Amino acid sequence: MSNQSPLSPSSYNLPPSIDVDETLTYGFSSLTLHNNNPDLQNYSPQAFDYEHNGAGFNGFNGNQGFMMNGLNDNFRVYNGVNGVYNNGFYSGVSNTSPFMVDPHFLDHGYMYEYQYPSHGYNGASSSSCTSGFNFDKMDYLLYKQGLSSCYNHDLYNAGGFDLGNGFRNNKDLSRVSSKMKKDQFFSLMSLKEMKEVIYDLAKDQNGCRILQAKFENPTKDEIEFVLGEVIDSIADLMKDQFGNYIIQKLVSVCNEDQKTLMVYELTKPPVEIIHVCMNPFGTRAIQKLLESLRSRNQIMMVIGALCRAAARLANDPNGHHVLLYCLLHFDNDLNQLIIDDIADNCFKVATNRYGCCVLQACVEHSRGETRNRLVSEIMAHAMHIAEDPYGNYVLQHMVGLKSPELTGLLVRELQGNFASLARNKFASNVVEKCLAEAGQDISAKIIRELVASRNSQSLLVDPYANFVIQIALRVSKGFTYECLLDLIRRNAASMQTNLYGKKILERIEKRKMV
Incomplete structure (x- = not known):
C-alpha cells in the first residue's frame, strides 16, 4: 500500500489549466491571499475532470457562484481562475462550467473528510461542514443537462424561461433551482433526459x-x-x-411481462405489498394493479402474499378494500387462501368495523368446502357475534342471502337464547331479520320460543324486544298469532302505561x- 499522503500534489487529478511544474515564483505571483481569519485552514479538493471539466466549488460566501445560506444548502461550483476564499470550505481553480460538485462527493462526503478537512467556519469542525452537503439530484440534472445553455442570450429572450436578474448577475445561482425554474426545465426535457430523477419527480406534486x-x-x-x-x-x-399516480399510469400501459415484473417486486417479500395495501395511497395503486391482471399466475402471486396477513388487512381501514376487490372479482379457488386465514381469525374479523364487511363478502362469494369451514367458524361464535355492534351485521347478511341451509344452521345455533337476544341492542336486529326473512316455519318456531320463555311479559315493554314483537305480529299466522295475541291481552294494562308497550x-x- 502506498505511503503517499492523500494531500500530495501527485495524488490530485488536476485539470490541464494547472501546471504542477510551474516555478515557485510564478506560483506565488498567481495567489490571492486573505487574512480575514488567521485560524481558518483551507484544503483544496481535487477537481473532477471526468465530468465537470475541472470545476471546483465555491465557499460559503464567495464573490461568485453559488451562495450558501447556512449549512443545509448545496455546494455548487465556482466560476473563476484564482480561488477566492471567504469564511468557507474551498474556492479553487476551475473552468467556466457552472455545474455542481461531483454527486458522489456530496452523497458520501463523510468518506472524503480525511482527505479534505475543513476548519474554522465560525468554529465549526469538518464534520459539521460535511453536514452541509445536501445533494439534490434534480438540481444536479438541471445543471448538468442544460444550465450552461442558459448563458445563450437567445434563451434569455425565449418565452419559456425567465431566469431573473439574480441569475444574469451571477450573484445567486440558487434561484435557478426554484420550483418554477425546475418545472420549466423538466417540461422541455424528454423522459430519457430525466434519468435517475424519475423517482424524485414522481414524489413531487408538479414533477408528478x-x-x-x-x-x-x-x-x-x-x-x-x-419502469426500469x-x-x-x-x-x-x-x-x-x-408517486402512486405514476404507478397507476404505468400499470395501465405495461404489457403482461412488465406487470408480472411489478407483481414480483411487490411480493418477493410479502410484507411489501401488505404495507402498501394498508397505506391510504397504496391501496388505490394496488387495486389499479389488480384491475389490470389477466394472468392466473399474476393473481396467485398477489393472493399468496396477501393471505399471509389477510385478517390484519381485513381489519385495516385501507387494506380491507384490497381484500374486497379480490373476493368480488376473483374466483373462489383463487381466494381460498385468503378465506382460510379469515376463518382462522373469524371472531376477531367479525367484530371489527371493517372486518365485518370482509367476512360478509367471504360468506357470499365462497363455495364448497371453503364456505363450509368459514360458516362452521362463524357458528362456533354465533352468540357473541350476534351481540356485537359489528358482528350482528355478519349474521344478518347470512340470513339475507336467503339460503335455507345457512339460515337453518344459524337458528339452530341460537335456539334457546332468542328471548335474551331480543332484549339486546344489537342481537335484536338478528332476531328481527330471522323473523322477517327466514320463512314461515322458522319464524313460527322463534315466536313460540319467545312466548314460552320465562318473563315473556318483559319482552312487551323492552326498548329493543318490542320491535321483535311487532315483527312477530306482522309475520305470524294461525295458531302462532293467537298465542302471541293472548300474551299481549294478559299484559295490556301494564302495556298502556309504557311507551314501548303502546307501540x-x-x-x-x-x-x-286491515
Whole structure:
C-alpha cells in the first residue's frame, strides 16, 4: 500500500489549466491571499475532470457562484481562475462550467473528510461542514443537462424561461433551482433526459404532473425506461401521495411481462405489498394493479402474499378494500387462501368495523368446502357475534342471502337464547331479520320460543324486544298469532302505561283495521 499522503500534489487529478511544474515564483505571483481569519485552514479538493471539466466549488460566501445560506444548502461550483476564499470550505481553480460538485462527493462526503478537512467556519469542525452537503439530484440534472445553455442570450429572450436578474448577475445561482425554474426545465426535457430523477419527480406534486403529461402516449421504449427507473422503488412510490399516480399510469400501459415484473417486486417479500395495501395511497395503486391482471399466475402471486396477513388487512381501514376487490372479482379457488386465514381469525374479523364487511363478502362469494369451514367458524361464535355492534351485521347478511341451509344452521345455533337476544341492542336486529326473512316455519318456531320463555311479559315493554314483537305480529299466522295475541291481552294494562308497550298495541289496532 502506498505511503503517499492523500494531500500530495501527485495524488490530485488536476485539470490541464494547472501546471504542477510551474516555478515557485510564478506560483506565488498567481495567489490571492486573505487574512480575514488567521485560524481558518483551507484544503483544496481535487477537481473532477471526468465530468465537470475541472470545476471546483465555491465557499460559503464567495464573490461568485453559488451562495450558501447556512449549512443545509448545496455546494455548487465556482466560476473563476484564482480561488477566492471567504469564511468557507474551498474556492479553487476551475473552468467556466457552472455545474455542481461531483454527486458522489456530496452523497458520501463523510468518506472524503480525511482527505479534505475543513476548519474554522465560525468554529465549526469538518464534520459539521460535511453536514452541509445536501445533494439534490434534480438540481444536479438541471445543471448538468442544460444550465450552461442558459448563458445563450437567445434563451434569455425565449418565452419559456425567465431566469431573473439574480441569475444574469451571477450573484445567486440558487434561484435557478426554484420550483418554477425546475418545472420549466423538466417540461422541455424528454423522459430519457430525466434519468435517475424519475423517482424524485414522481414524489413531487408538479414533477408528478409533468411525468403524467409526458406519459400520455408513451412508446414501448419509454415504458421500459420508466419502469426500469422505478421498479426498485415501486412499493415506496405506491405509498406516496403523488408517486402512486405514476404507478397507476404505468400499470395501465405495461404489457403482461412488465406487470408480472411489478407483481414480483411487490411480493418477493410479502410484507411489501401488505404495507402498501394498508397505506391510504397504496391501496388505490394496488387495486389499479389488480384491475389490470389477466394472468392466473399474476393473481396467485398477489393472493399468496396477501393471505399471509389477510385478517390484519381485513381489519385495516385501507387494506380491507384490497381484500374486497379480490373476493368480488376473483374466483373462489383463487381466494381460498385468503378465506382460510379469515376463518382462522373469524371472531376477531367479525367484530371489527371493517372486518365485518370482509367476512360478509367471504360468506357470499365462497363455495364448497371453503364456505363450509368459514360458516362452521362463524357458528362456533354465533352468540357473541350476534351481540356485537359489528358482528350482528355478519349474521344478518347470512340470513339475507336467503339460503335455507345457512339460515337453518344459524337458528339452530341460537335456539334457546332468542328471548335474551331480543332484549339486546344489537342481537335484536338478528332476531328481527330471522323473523322477517327466514320463512314461515322458522319464524313460527322463534315466536313460540319467545312466548314460552320465562318473563315473556318483559319482552312487551323492552326498548329493543318490542320491535321483535311487532315483527312477530306482522309475520305470524294461525295458531302462532293467537298465542302471541293472548300474551299481549294478559299484559295490556301494564302495556298502556309504557311507551314501548303502546307501540305494540297500536300495531294490533292497525292489523284489526286491515
